[in-house]
Amino acid sequence: MKALRKICLFLLLSSSLSGCATIYVRTNETKFDDSIYPATQQDAEWVDDSEIPIVGRTLMLPDFIPSVVFDTILLPVDYFF
Numbered sequence: 789m790k791a792l793r794k795i796c797l798f799l800l801l802s803s804s805l806s807g808c809a810t811i812y813v814r815t816n817e818t819k820f821d822d823s824i825y826p827a828t829q830q831d832a833e834w835v836d837d838s839e840i841p842i843v844g845r846t847l848m849l850p851d852f853i854p855s856v857v858f859d860t861i862l863l864p865v866d867y868f869f
Contacts, residue, residue, distance in 0.1 A: 835848055
């Protein structure tokens with residue numbers, strides 16, 4: 789039962805972190821506005837940024853998968869608009 793609780797807590801926390809770059813790129817002006825897969829590119833830039841502490845960069849890693857998924861869903865919007 790405790791293992792299930794830990795898994796649920798992990799999923800809850802990771803889902804609360806997911807979509808961060810997708811929301812950020814679509815609501816703020818960034819250098820990736822006119823590109824394909826902008827949230828994934830933003831995630832890569834944040835993880836590669838040496839000014840962000842290693843703990844912060846590690847917390848951004850779970851956002852890669854949701855960013856790729858949402859960027860794929862929003863691919864027609866990014867391509868045509």
